[in-house]
Amino acid sequence: MGSDTKKQGDRRPLKIGKYEILGHIASGGMGAVYKAIDTDLNRLVSLKILSPALAVKPNMVERFKREARSAAQMRHENIVAIHDYGNYHGTIYLALEYVEGKDLHEYLARKGKLDCDEACQIIIQVARGLDHAYRKGIVHRDVKPSNILIGSRAGKLAVKLIDLGLARHHSDDEFRVTKPGVTIGTVDYMSPEQARDSAKADIRSDIYSLGCTFYHALGGAPPFSGGSLTERICNHMEVEPLDIRKLNPLVPARIAATIRRMLAKKPEDRYQTPLDLLRELETPENFQAFVEEVSHDDKPATFKEEELEFKFRPPSTTIDRKPPGETLEMAVASSPERSRRQRPPDTATDTGSDEIDTDEPLFDKSTSLPLTLLIWPLLMLVILIIGLIVFLMS
Secondary structure (H helix, E strand, O other): OHHHHHHHHHHOOOEOEEEEEEEEEEEEOOOOEEEEOOOOOOEEEEEEOOOOOOOOOHHHHHHHHHHHHHOOOOOOOEEEOOOEEEEOOEEEEEEOOOOOOOOHHHHHHHOOOOOOOHHHHHHHHHHHHHHHHHHHOEEOOOOHHHEEEEEEEOOOEEEEEEOOOEEEEEEOOHHOOOOOOOOEEEHHOOHHHHHHOOHHHHHHHHHHHHHHHHHHHHHHOOOOOOHHHHHHHHHHHHHOOOOOOOOOOOOOOOHHHHHHOOOOOOOOHHOOOOOOOOOOOOOOHHHHHHHHHOOOOOOOOOOHHHHHHHHHHOOOOOOOOOOOOOEEEEEOOOOOOOOEEOOOOOOOOOOOOOOEOOOOOOOOOOOOOOHHHHHHHHHHHHHHHHHHHHHHHH
């Protein structure tokens, strides 16, 4: 008994340099995040540590440094600040602003669909952070619920954008970290052009991803959450999302119109900057001109959710509800064979989505829709011709 007490008393807290680890926050594909205290400044931080398996890979170390450089350029209330970057005896870490709260994905999992006012406030604050990044020449490229922290400040909702690991500055030598044609990001929130080539993603891609997040917050799921990875990417490229009001009849027409524009397939049809989006979200009268272009019926939907999901997907698509925490990292080789490996689940930021990091583009401009989408129109045409011949012969 006495020896056990002595052993416990001798147990020293884990330290990495000047940072004393207080507890585990989250784990993901890049490593882990811990709650820690800066013993020099007596300040709480979120200590993000690069996985030892990745710390020996120069491209992953460079991506980690990129996150540090991107964060260091920005000082904004809606973006998590960076305090330090270092390498302590081979342990590579980032010390980030500590935020008491939870990520939006966990928030939605617990709360369900948000009311429109709360969802709008979250999206507005994220858009303000993206606007600041845009003015610094930075594209986030991985906007999604698990990269949005929900906290409070003076009793009011406070939102912060995190994880700039995939961010790119417009002047970066992209090839140093990402080869031409590489696809990186999270499938359920990825823009069509980013799916083709992440190097070509600009601020309008972030607006698309934010639109998917807005849709998720109001509708309970991203716009294309069912089907295989390839089917979901095809849906982002070719299929119009189900009207958000079919999933949540309480969403006003003006908000449905805003989401529809954020999710436009062509970048030029979206809001061109976060400021354009903010002008509409913060100034309701600006919605009217665009709302008039929307021809949807305003009556509440009476369809079952399963029927609605299938109605707007290719015939081959099936609803595949993946359990929370299932995150994939897929490498696509130049040969037809593709390899897939399971990443460790992210306990605090699980997205239920597929993250992509490929050596070749998944799709290019010549990519066509699944064959079933072409077969059905041809089959109907053949039936019509046969019917016409029978009619004329009779």
